[in-house]
Each structure stands twice: as C-alpha cells, then as structure tokens.
Amino acid sequence: MAEHVNIERRRQAIYGWILLSPAAILLTTFAFYPSLATLWSSLFSRETRRRPSEFVGGENYTDLFADPTFWKVVVNNLIYAGATIPISIAIALSMALWANSKIPARGFVRTAYFTPTVLPMIAAANLWLFFYTPGLGVLDQIGSLFGLPSINWLGQPETALWAVIIVTIWKEAGFFMIFYLAALQTIPEDLKEAADIEGASRWTYTRRIVLPLLMPTTLFIMVNALINSVKLIDHLFILTKGGPNDASKLILYYIWEMAFAFFDAPHAAAMTILVLVVLGVVAGVKFTILDKRTHYQ
Amino acid sequence: MAEPFVHVDNIAKRWNGQLGVENINLSIPRGSFVALLGPSGCGKSTTLRLLSGLELPDEGRIVIDGLDITTSAPAERNLSMVFQSYALFPHLSVAENVVFGLKVRKVGAADRREKLTRALEITGLLGYEQRKPGELSGGQRQRVALARAIVANQPLCLMDEPLSNLDAKLRASVRKDIKKLQVDLGITVVYVTHDQTEAMSMADMVVLMKDGLIQQTGSPEELYYKPANTFVAEFVGAPPMALIKSEGVPGFERATTIGLRAEAVKVVESGKGRLTCKVSECEFLGSETFIGLSHPAANGLTVSMPGLKHIPAGEDLEISFADEDLHFFDDMGKRLAG
Numbered sequence: 216m217a218e219h220v221n222i223e224r225r226r227q228a229i230y231g232w233i234l235l236s237p238a239a240i241l242l243t244t245f246a247f248y249p250s251l252a253t254l255w256s257s258l259f260s261r262e263t264r265r266r267p268s269e270f271v272g273g274e275n276y277t278d279l280f281a282d283p284t285f286w287k288v289v290v291n292n293l294i295y296a297g298a299t300i301p302i303s304i305a306i307a308l309s310m311a312l313w314a315n316s317k318i319p320a321r322g323f324v325r326t327a328y329f330t331p332t333v334l335p336m337i338a339a340a341n342l343w344l345f346f347y348t349p350g351l352g353v354l355d356q357i358g359s360l361f362g363l364p365s366i367n368w369l370g371q372p373e374t375a376l377w378a379v380i381i382v383t384i385w386k387e388a389g390f391f392m393i394f395y396l397a398a399l400q401t402i403p404e405d406l407k408e409a410a411d412i413e414g415a416s417r418w419t420y421t422r423r424i425v426l427p428l429l430m431p432t433t434l435f436i437m438v439n440a441l442i443n444s445v446k447l448i449d450h451l452f453i454l455t456k457g458g459p460n461d462a463s464k465l466i467l468y469y470i471w472e473m474a475f476a477f478f479d480a481p482h483a484a485a486m487t488i489l490v491l492v493v494l495g496v497v498a499g500v501k502f503t504i505l506d507k508r509t510h511y512q
Numbered sequence: 513m514a515e516p517f518v519h520v521d522n523i524a525k526r527w528n529g530q531l532g533v534e535n536i537n538l539s540i541p542r543g544s545f546v547a548l549l550g551p552s553g554c555g556k557s558t559t560l561r562l563l564s565g566l567e568l569p570d571e572g573r574i575v576i577d578g579l580d581i582t583t584s585a586p587a588e589r590n591l592s593m594v595f596q597s598y599a600l601f602p603h604l605s606v607a608e609n610v611v612f613g614l615k616v617r618k619v620g621a622a623d624r625r626e627k628l629t630r631a632l633e634i635t636g637l638l639g640y641e642q643r644k645p646g647e648l649s650g651g652q653r654q655r656v657a658l659a660r661a662i663v664a665n666q667p668l669c670l671m672d673e674p675l676s677n678l679d680a681k682l683r684a685s686v687r688k689d690i691k692k693l694q695v696d697l698g699i700t701v702v703y704v705t706h707d708q709t710e711a712m713s714m715a716d717m718v719v720l721m722k723d724g725l726i727q728q729t730g731s732p733e734e735l736y737y738k739p740a741n742t743f744v745a746e747f748v749g750a751p752p753m754a755l756i757k758s759e760g761v762p763g764f765e766r767a768t769t770i771g772l773r774a775e776a777v778k779v780v781e782s783g784k785g786r787l788t789c790k791v792s793e794c795e796f797l798g799s800e801t802f803i804g805l806s807h808p809a810a811n812g813l814t815v816s817m818p819g820l821k822h823i824p825a826g827e828d829l830e831i832s833f834a835d836e837d838l839h840f841f842d843d844m845g846k847r848l849a850g
Contacts, residue, residue: 408566409599413613413664414587423612427603 250491257484268481275485285486287461288469291376295465296444299383304436306388308429311395312421325396332390340453343382344369347454369455372462379463382450387443391436398432399425430509438501445490466490515578517542517700518563518668523572525558532558533724536572540702540717542667545694547711548704550721551747556704557672559721563702564670565589576668591668592661596676598653600645600660606632607641610659617664631663634693651682658690662697669694671703675710687714708748712736720744742845745771751802751814753839760809761786764840767848771839774802777815777831785830789813791823805829 257275262268279285314325331339346353349367358366368378402425410420448468451457457464457472464472466486474483516539525532533555540546548556561567563574565586574582581589592613600609610631614624632638635655645653654674661669674690675683691714694701705711711718712732720727720735720743728740739745745753753771758764782788789805801821805813815831823829840848 403597403599405595405597405599406601408586409593409595409601409660410612410616411566411586412564412591412593413616414585415612415616419616424601424603430603 253484253487253491257481257488259481261479261481275481276489279482279485279489284461284464284469288464288466291462291464292444292466294376295380295383296441298377298380299387299444300437300440303384303387303391303440304433306384307391307436308395308433310388310392311399312425314392315396315399325392328389328392330389331386332393334386336386336447336449337453339386340382340450343378343385343450344453347378369463370459372460375455375459375463379450379454382454383443383447386447386450387440391440394432394436395429398429402428434501434505434509438498441497442494445494516540517544517577518702519573519575520559520563521573521575523562523569523574525562525567525569531555531724533562533721536562536726538719538726538729540700543698543700544716545691545701545714546703546717546719547715548702548719548721549708549711549747550706550727552706553723554721555724556706556719556721558724560670560672560702560704563589564591564593589668590666591670592664592666594657594661594669594671594674596673598645598657598674598677600653600656602645605642605644606637606648606656606659609645609656610663612660613664627663627665631659634662634696635659650678651686654678654686658693662693662699665697666699668700668702671701673704673706675705675707683710690714709750712748720747722747738847739771739839740847742769742771742841745839745841746812749773752812754810754813755841756787756807756810756813760807761838764838767840768843769841769845771841772813772833772837774814774816776833776837777813778833779815779817780830780832782828782830784832786832787813788828788830791825791827791829793825794822796820803829805831 258270258272259268260266260271260274310328314321314328318324334342345351347368349355349365349370352368354368355365358364366374368374406424407420410424415423445465445467448465448471451463451465451468455463457468467490470483470486470490473479473486518538518540520536520538520540523536524534526534536555536559538546548559550556558567562569565581565584565588568583572582573580576589576591601612604612607628611619611624611628614627619627628641629638632641635658637652637655637659640648640652640656645656648656654677657674661671671690675686678686687710690701690703703711703714712735715732717729718732718735719729722743728735728744730738735744735748739748739753742755746755751774753773754777756770756772758767758770761770764770787807787810789807789810791803792806793804795802795804800816800818803815803817803821803823805815807813813831815829842848
C-alpha cells in the first residue's frame with residue numbers, strides 16, 4: 216500500500232520535473248549561466264599580452280567606484296529613467312483616456328499614436344536626427360521662422376541627454392498606450408453609469424475608479440519602462456554616441472564601450488553585475504510591496 | 513389622487529430611426545412600487561434609463577416631484593439606481609462602495625458613518641464592511657448594491673432586473689426583502705423585470721410593454737382579470753390565458769378571439785363538454801397538475817387538476833366553462849367590454 220503511494224509520488228515528481236525542464240534548460244543556458252559567468256569574470260583582472268588574467272576580488276568594483284565617468288553615466292541613467300518613465304506613462308495614460316472616449320476618427324487617432332512603436336529604434340533615431348540637425352533640421356527651420364537662433368540640440372552637453380530622452384518618450388508612449396487602452400476596455404460601462412447616478416464628476420470618476428483599476432497595468436508598464444531605460448540604447452549609436460563629453464552616455468552604452476571599444480571585459484562585467492543587482496532589487500520591491508497594494512481582478 | 517410623484521409625458525427614444533420606445537405615459541404616485549414588465553427588447557430598460565437620465569429622450573417630458581428634469585444630469589434627479597450587474601466598484605470595500613455617493617456629495621464623516629451603519633443594518637451586511645465585492649457571494653453583492661441605493665435616502669429608486677443574477681431560491685427571499693424595504697422606507701420604486709411573478713407579487717402597479725409601447729398599465733389584478741389585449745392575456749399568468757378562435761365556441765360571433773384562464777376550465781364527462789380536446793402533455797407541480805390540451809381552434813389551452821394526474825397524451829378530454837369567465841377580444845386583439 217505505502218509502496219504504491221511512493222511510486223505514485225515519485226511518478227508525480229518526475230512528471231513535474233519533465234514539465235519544468237524546457238524552461239529550466241533555457242533559463243540556465245541563457246540567463247543563469249551567463250550571469251554567474253559574468254560575476255566570475257568580474258572578479259579577475261584584464262588579460263593583456265604581458266600579464267595574464269589573475270584573481271583580483273573586488274578590485275574591478277573599486278576601480279569603477281573611483282571612475283568619474285562611471286558616476287556620470289549612473290547619474291545620466293537616473294535622470295534618463297526619472298524623466299522617461301513618469302512622462303511616458305503620463306502621456307500614454309492621457310492618450311489612452313482620450314482614444315478610448317467617443318471621438319471621431321478614433322481608429323485613426325489610435326493608429327497615429329501607435330505608429331512610433333512600430334518603427335525600429337534605429338529608424339526613429341534617424342528620423343529625429345533630421346529633426347535635431349542644426350541649420351537643416353525641422354526644429355531649427357521652425358525656430359528660424361520666429362527668429363530664434365540655431366541650436367545644436369545633440370551637440371551640446373546641456374541639451375544632449377534631454378534630446379535623447381524626448382526620442383525615447385516619443386517612442387515608448389504609444390506602446391504603453393496600447394496596454395492602457397486594453398485595460399480601459401475591461402472596465403465595465405456601468406461603473407461609469409453608477410458613478411454618474413451618484414453625481415461623480417468625470418475627474419472624480421477617473422481618480423477614484425479608473426486609476427485604481429488601471430493600477431496593475433501601470434505597474435506592469437512601470438517595470439517595462441524601467442527595463443527599457445536600462446536596455447534601450449540603440450538610438451544613442453545614431454544620435455550622440457554618448458557624447459558630447461559623456462553628457463548623454465547611458466550605462467549599457469558604457470558597458471558596451473568598455474567591452475568592445477576599450478576591450479576591458481572585466482570592468483564591463485562588473486558594471487553588468489551592478490545593473491543586475493539594482494534591477495533585482497527593483498523586481499523584489501515590485502513583487503512584495505507594490506503587488507500587495509494593487510487590486511487585481 | 514394628488515399630483516403624481518413621477519410624471520412621464522409622451523416620451524420617445526429612437527436610435528438611428530429604429531424604435532426604442534414610443535408614446536410612453538406614466539403617472540407614478542409617491543411611495544408606490546411600479547414594475548416595468550415585458551419580454552426582452554420591449555423597451556423597459558430603455559424607459560428606466562430615460563428616467564435615470566443615462567439616456568435622454570427625443571421627445572416628451574419627464575417630471576419628478578414637480579420638477580421638469582427631462583434633460584437634467586442623472587445626479588440632479590434625486591434618485592438612486594440598482595444595476596443588473598450591480599456595478600459595484602471592484603477595488604473598493606463594501607463600506608467604500610456604499611458611501612461613494614455620500615463622499616462625492618461631500619457629506620461629513622460622522623454623518624456618513626451613521627448612514628453607512630444604518631444602510632448596512634437594513635441590508636444585513638454589518639460585519640462585511642471591509643470585504644471587497646470579489647469576496648462576497650452573489651446575494652451579498654446584490655445587497656451591497658441595495659445598500660448603496662438606499663444610503664443616500666433618495667425618494668426614488670430605480671432597479672434594473674436586480675434579481676436576474678441570483679438563483680431561484682434566493683430570488684424569492686430577496687424579492688420579499690426588497691418589497692419590505694420599499695414599504696419601510698416609503699420610497700418610490702420603479703422596477704424593471706421580465707419575470708411576471710416578480711412584477712405581480714411586488715408591484716402596486718404593473719406596466720406591461722412590448723415593442724417599445726405600453727400595452728397595459730394597472731394593478732396586478734387588473735392585468736390578470738382584465739387584460740387589455742391578447743398580448744397581455746398571453747403574457748400574464750402561469751399558465752397564460754388560452755386563446756380560442758370564436759368559431760370554436762358557438763354564440764360569441766361578435767368577438768374574434770376568446771380568452772380563457774386555466775382555473776375556469778373544468779373537465780366534464782363525455783357528452784356534456786363544450787369543447788373536446790386531446791391531451792398533449794401533463795405537467796406535475798406538486799399540489800396540482802397542469803394538463804395541456806390541444807384543439808384545432810385553441811391555443812395554449814390548459815386545465816389545472818388537483819394532485820398528481822397522469823393522462824396519456826392523445827386521449828380525448830371534454831371541458832366546460834362558464835360564460836362569465838370568458839374574455840373577449842376583437843380582430844385587433846383588443847379587449848371588448850363585457
């Protein structure tokens with residue numbers, strides 16, 4: 216009798232492992248192993264022709280913390296995330312609320328908002344390069360109509376990062392809008408009617424009913440936007456290459472530069488590990504604290 | 513009778529030329545329970561939405577409590593509403609759902625708490641304040657919707673098929689609760705339903721609708737004993753009134769159709785009946801058995817017999833009835849006097 220139970224239990228366990236294995240194999244090959252390998256290589260010194268690689272412990276990390284460019288890039292990335300995430304979410308939400316109301320040419324409005332998302336980032340960057348180019352660019356042409364001086368948006372340290380931020384927002388807001396639109400359509404019409412009967416204004420209804428019901432979507436978008444703020448650097452290659460004077464350099468671009476322009480893999484690996492740690496902490500906060508405060512239907 | 517509390521004057525609503533409702537006239541006295549009854553698509557919900565202000569009429573006038581509110585916003589009409597789906601806010605607790613409107617109207621916190629407690633007490637929801645709608649049963653959710661409707665103490669409450677999402681047993685008990693609530697609070701209720709049992713048992717006044725038009729307005733007794741036309745006759749009552757072509761019963765040539773209720777039909781010995789029918793089915797209900805009869809000139813003929821009866825289908829049965837139990841309708845289906 217007990218033997219049968221044991222066999223059955225073992226069978227269930229094997230069954231479970233079989234179901235688990237595809238995901239486990241893929242994740243191990245492409246996520247866990249590379250992460251560990253990166254961590255491992257970040258603890259060794261750079262290999263040169265004269266000196267072989269040797270274990271240096273946390274030295275690569277101390278180097279980074281002493282590197283002013285690293286701090287510059289971190290601050291840049293914080294500004295970049297701090298601007299792109301809330302602004303693109305706010306724009307996405309207002310576009311969604313508008314595109315969800317009864318307006319003429321609703322389909323056209325939605326398509327128009329979504330178009331930037333369909334473009335590859337490189338194409339979008341080329342488009343914006345045409346906007347930003349001093350003298351020839353659309354912005355300057357419009358400015359000159361009003362007698363404004365020509366501005367090299369991408370070429371000066373004060374404006375370069377913001378010019379890049381605007382491109383990202385333009386690119387992302389439409390994408391996030393689609394998620395909000397989908398979420399808005401799951402809110403039953405009669406909630407609005409019930410609120411109308413109670414005398415709630417459109418603003419009260421939006422604030423007390425719609426926004427809380429959109430909270431799971433907002434959270435999802437926030438996580439996505441955060442990942443993008445670290446991940447999305449294609450446009451830097453076209454627009455500024457991190458310049459001028461590192462003014463628009465973001466962390467992933469710096470990692471790429473470190474690894475493939477300066478051929479300093481250990482420092483690149485150390486930076487990668489730092490990014491992973493930060494993103495891991497954010498994910499932890501999302502799954503523990505924020506999820507508890509959110510209403511999931 | 514004094515000035516009616518709700519007065520609906522000849523309103524009409526059409527969508528893209530298609531008929532919604534037409535020629536709706538209603539006079540609803542204060543404190544009464546009015547049921548809008550009819551099959552689906554008859555315009556009863558549209559009429560309710562016109563009253564609530566969620567839709568605006570194309571024609572006509574609506575007066576509530578002496579004020580012309582034909583084009584007013586829903587919130588300006590001093591009414592509350594219970595939705596078929598309850599329309600509870602899923603992310604808010606029971607307490608927050610109930611006081612939502614009070615908060616919007618900036619009622620003070622102490623006053624709000626007092627009203628909340630009272631509303632929850634009446635609906636038997638005390639102790640559930642902090643639950644979310646998703647954690648409640650269907651019947652409890654329905655009571656939250658009721659509590660939300662009565663908390664503001666509005667004189668008029670509109671209910672759009674509030675019981676249709678409940679199971680049959682619960683429906684019967686909630687029906688009594690709603691009726692009691694309406695009497696205790698002295699509010700006027702306009703209640704939409706497609707279930708004639710609900711309408712007949714709860715309402716002081718039933719408005720039977722079909723195809724966007726009112727067929728008959730009156731007390732449940734009037735609808736049952738004096739149906740205005742063949743549609744009302746066939747809709748009201750279980751089983752509905754049987755309709756017999758007047759050729760089938762000699763002596764009543766002035767009418768086109770003759771109506772006959774099941775309780776007026778008696779089974780008699782062969783040779784003494786006025787109609788000879790064939791048994792088509794037996795429906796056992798416990799205290800009685802409805803025996804469906806078929807006759808070439810009649811439609812829906814049923815006789816009720818006490819207790820369990822089983823008569824094989826196809827057997828001949830002779831029936832009789834008294835002349836005073838007959839209802840007469842003309843060729844347009846309208847009731848003839850007498």
